[in-house]
Amino acid sequence: MIEPRLSAEMIVQSLIRKVNQEGGFGAVIRKGDRISGAILIICIEKGKDPRLLEKMPSLDGPAIWQVIWPQDIEKEQVLDDYLERRTGFDPDLWLIELDIPDAERLIAQMT
Template identity: 75%
Template structure:
């Protein structure tokens, strides 16, 4: 049986409201599929130190937010190039940017 889950658009709306309530800034950079589009989140602090998170499915059926960029030094590439390749591969993907301290914690709390 498939477990019910929030639509991508609903989750993003709630996340942006939470970021705003905590004094940060969040913006939708690219809209994806309203119901089931994958979500990529660029986390920055005062516009610096970008990290890219994605909700990844686990073997037990749950999901977990994982940092997917920056990668290891040998594999590291420009973030813009990576995002262009991902959106070309998956046109239904959402891209969100959050500028708030400890964005990873906030996203993890929202995902529970």
């Protein structure tokens, strides 16, 4: 049986609304497919130390948000180059930015 799930647009809007309520700043950098687009979240704190999260499927349960940037094997690569490649590869991709302390905790609470 297929599990019902929220649309990508609803998840993005909910995350941005929650970040704004908590006193942070959230913005959509790139809109993707409204229903099923993948979502990448750039988490920063006071404009510094970017981390990139993506929802990844797990083998034994629901999908979870995982940090995919920075990676040790890609230290030389600039985040902007990585994002440009990803959006070129997946035109349905959502890209959002959340500027709030401990964004990972907030995202985990929402899901």
